[in-house]
Amino acid sequence: MLLAHITDLHVGMPGSRIFHEFQSHRGLEEAVVHIQKIEPTPDVVVATGDLVDRGHPVEYELLRQVLSPLSQPVYVIPGNHDSREHLRAAFADDGYLPKEGFLHYAIDLGGVRLIALDTVVSGKPHGKLCHERLRWLDETLSGQPEVPTLIAMHHPPFVTGLRGSDLMGLSGRHEFEEILKDHRQVEHVIAGHVHRPITRRLAGCVASTLPSTTTQLVLDLTGNPGIAIRAEPPCVGLHFINENVEWVSHLSFIGDYGEAIVVA
């Protein structure tokens, strides 16, 4: 099984630019072409939120259009830039999103389980796992304790050291970590929101974030509460799970870096 992870697509209105500079749907178009060239072909694509920039229905139309060349199933969750209801409407035909309430769900990927969480607080940049969402997670994990599981969410469930991002962090993360301690089948937690690659051990599993398909936040560990962006390379995350469920994760950099030079 090869699972491709993309995050923070920030698709804007047609012709618009985000952060004054970046035509974000161009970044997603390049990510889609990149995924199509990966060998072996990824079995599934997971997009962890900030799918569009302002939550507008027209942005979701463009998002679906740009994603449409992908042949494999694409599973999405909301981020703080999304509109829960406009996202739900845009992806209703795919059949896996709940018709009401939080946009969380579980999918059997064939030997591996995907659990997607909704961490959105409408209209706010920070995230939250409230009592209701945590209880749903606990019950859902209890349903299949033997199946290796990937949890996907927008806000990372840990402090990153990037002060500006941590000020828009996730409340309920300590409770989330306590739940993970009771469900050892969770192998990996993937997230977005911080537009950078970060990894942390969390309750015995690996938790990681991924660069955006559009633009990255500057690495700043000084405690500065501001946020700055830079055109560092976008990435696709690749999670390779072999027949023994040995799980390894790679970053595949999007961009033209020239031909491979065979050295051995």
Ligand SMILES: [Fe+2]
């Ligand atoms: Fe984002």
Ligand SMILES: [Fe+2]
């Ligand atoms: Fe975000």
